[in-house]
Amino acid sequence: MNDNQTAPITPAKTKSEKQVIEINELRKGFGPQEVLKNVSLQLFNGENLVVLGKSGSGKSVLIKCIVSLLKPEHGTINVLGENVSELTSDGLGEMRKKIGFLFQSGALYDSMTVKQNLEFPLRRIKKDLTQQEIDEKVIEVLENVGLADALNKMPSQLSGGMRKRISLARTIVVDPMIMLYDEPTTGLDPVTSDEISSLINDVQKKYKTSSIIITHDIECARTTANRVIMLHDGEVYQEGELEKFEKSTDPLIKSFFK
Amino acid sequence: MKKFSPVIKGIPNLQGAKKHVIRLSEKTIEKTVEANSFFSEVASVFLFISCTIKESFSRDFEFREFLRQCFQIGYKSLPLISVTGIIMGLVLTIQSRPALVNFGAVSLLPGMVTISLIREMGPVITALICAGKIGSGMGAELGSMKVTEQIDAMEVSSTNPIRFLVVTRVLAATLMIPILVLYADGLGILGSWAGANIKGDVTFILFFSQAFGHVQFLDFFPAFIKTFFFGAVIGLVGCYKGYTAGRGTESVGIAANSAVVLSSLLVIIVDLIAVQITDML
Ligand SMILES: Nc1ncnc2c1ncn2[C@@H]1O[C@H](COP(=O)(O)OP(=O)(O)O)[C@@H](O)[C@H]1O
Ligand SMILES: [Mg+2]
Numbered sequence: 015m016n017d018n019q020t021a022p023i024t025p026a027k028t029k030s031e032k033q034v035i036e037i038n039e040l041r042k043g044f045g046p047q048e049v050l051k052n053v054s055l056q057l058f059n060g061e062n063l064v065v066l067g068k069s070g071s072g073k074s075v076l077i078k079c080i081v082s083l084l085k086p087e088h089g090t091i092n093v094l095g096e097n098v099s100e101l102t103s104d105g106l107g108e109m110r111k112k113i114g115f116l117f118q119s120g121a122l123y124d125s126m127t128v129k130q131n132l133e134f135p136l137r138r139i140k141k142d143l144t145q146q147e148i149d150e151k152v153i154e155v156l157e158n159v160g161l162a163d164a165l166n167k168m169p170s171q172l173s174g175g176m177r178k179r180i181s182l183a184r185t186i187v188v189d190p191m192i193m194l195y196d197e198p199t200t201g202l203d204p205v206t207s208d209e210i211s212s213l214i215n216d217v218q219k220k221y222k223t224s225s226i227i228i229t230h231d232i233e234c235a236r237t238t239a240n241r242v243i244m245l246h247d248g249e250v251y252q253e254g255e256l257e258k259f260e261k262s263t264d265p266l267i268k269s270f271f272k
Numbered sequence: 273m274k275k276f277s278p279v280i281k282g283i284p285n286l287q288g289a290k291k292h293v294i295r296l297s298e299k300t301i302e303k304t305v306e307a308n309s310f311f312s313e314v315a316s317v318f319l320f321i322s323c324t325i326k327e328s329f330s331r332d333f334e335f336r337e338f339l340r341q342c343f344q345i346g347y348k349s350l351p352l353i354s355v356t357g358i359i360m361g362l363v364l365t366i367q368s369r370p371a372l373v374n375f376g377a378v379s380l381l382p383g384m385v386t387i388s389l390i391r392e393m394g395p396v397i398t399a400l401i402c403a404g405k406i407g408s409g410m411g412a413e414l415g416s417m418k419v420t421e422q423i424d425a426m427e428v429s430s431t432n433p434i435r436f437l438v439v440t441r442v443l444a445a446t447l448m449i450p451i452l453v454l455y456a457d458g459l460g461i462l463g464s465w466a467g468a469n470i471k472g473d474v475t476f477i478l479f480f481s482q483a484f485g486h487v488q489f490l491d492f493f494p495a496f497i498k499t500f501f502f503g504a505v506i507g508l509v510g511c512y513k514g515y516t517a518g519r520g521t522e523s524v525g526i527a528a529n530s531a532v533v534l535s536s537l538l539v540i541i542v543d544l545i546a547v548q549i550t551d552m553l
Contacts, residue, residue: 083424083428107430110427113428115425117421117425118421119420119421120420121420121421121422121424122422123425124416124417124420134431135430135431138429138431
């Protein structure tokens with residue numbers, strides 16, 4: 015799966031009207047600081063939605079609101095037809111099982127080996143698996159991210175790119191329906207970034223996920239996007255297909271698409 | 273307002289007074305904000321403790337993590353506690369000896385040292401050392417897990433981080449610190465026997481019969497009970513400080529540091545309360 019240097023993997027073509035995430039008039043701030051002022055967006059079934067925005071524009075805050083790690087001040091978030099803020103704690107747990115969240119820093123558990131890191135969500139989300147099924151599943155996803163030999167390493171022994179991939183493996187191991195990627199390529203060299211971007215497309219095709227990909231890396235956006243949304247000043251600044259952004263004459267958008 | 277303005281103009285000092293009033297109201301607002309953050313901190317402490325207690329009784333207890341923590345807290349502290357325990361008994365004996373020699377009461381030395389070890393020195397010194405070692409460890413570990421989003425990651429994979437991280441650590445500390453204290457007491461008495469033999473010559477058997485001849489149930493039992501509270505306090509403070517660490521790496525250091533300071537202080541305060549209660553028995 016890594017021999018795609020010649021023909022870069024493109025995102026799957028999608029055309030679906032079914033919304034998996036719908037955000038309306040979301041507002042969130044911290045004390046006097048207003049981070050998100052009024053954000054509305056939809057994620058359609060099977061698509062890769064890239065959310066662009068400069069550092070500190072509230073991209074991470076946005077997806078943390080989706081999984082209810084942060085509570086919005088105003089607005090509604092519907093995930094798979096359910097209003098997130100109205101869920102009970104059990105309901106929230108059920109909803110989170112369907113969502114994979116790739117953290118910006120990777121967030122691998124430092125005190126556990128790679129294998130234990132992958133087993134952790136698996137044991138808790140898919141409670142009826144036997145040890146053998148767990149082992150097989152762990153090996154399968156590690157092979158998917160091309161790191162089967164890292165099984166017994168500690169996170170501190172891995173490079174930045176490897177951490178990102180293990181982290182991605184830990185997220186997809188429980189077969190989520192929705193993936194939220196928080197800056198998957200930030201801080202990586204261009205070659206590794208490309209590999210991660212094509213992994214994102216692989217995941218979309220293989221596991222039929224709908225994804226929100228947060229980034230300020232334009233190459234990653236070019237590789238993965240079915241649709242793009244740009245955040246600026248706490249609001250959706252522009253929305254549309256990638257070409258619309260590439261051709262735009264708006265100075266703010268052009269500063270991204272150099 | 274208009275009615276008074278001629279009057280106000282008539283008082284030359286009023287401009288100065290106005291400044292004072294403004295300063296005063298600014299100060300009031302500042303203090304209110306401070307008080308507010310103090311009360312919200314108190315509220316969050318109570319919320320944290322009640323969540324921890326609630327989750328302790330949840331059906332899925334994280335037994336493996338609990339055992340791992342017992343190992344970390346108990347077994348890994350043994351070398352430190354061993355050295356401290358022996359030296360504690362040794363030093364206490366050497367220091368007390370001259371005073372007892374003056375009264376010709378050297379035979380009371382083992383009993384006196386043992387009682388002070390069991391009642392006070394063993395529990396408090398062990399707890400203070402554990403506050404340093406375990407409290408800072410928990411503060412730093414949970415703090416860095418918070419900063420690197422590991423706690424968030426746990427939460428989104430449908431695991432309650434309080435149940436997995438906090439309950440296991442607090443319970444492990446509550447169980448392990450009493451055991452460490454007993455161990456330190458034992459080694460302290462051995463150290464005391466060694467100390468008694470520097471200037472005198474006491475057989476092991478004689479020393480022990482003298483040592484335990486004076487120890488009563490009320491010397492041991494309340495002191496043992498309070499060590500469970502020491503353990504709980506150290507675990508709760510360490511976890512609270514780590515769990516509520518801010519954003520950014522510097523907050524890890526702050527969490528570890530304030531965990532040690534606060535848990536040491538609370539150990540002393542709990543000891544004071546325990547001594548008052550024991551005194552009434
Ligand atoms: N938990 C929080 N507490 C306080 N401020 C926060 C918190 N999370 C984010 N912020 C602030 O919100 C703003 C946007 O942060 P973030 O969403 O992380 O930006 P980015 O778009 O780079 O991901 C930043 O100014 C940050 O300081
Ligand atoms: Mg971010």
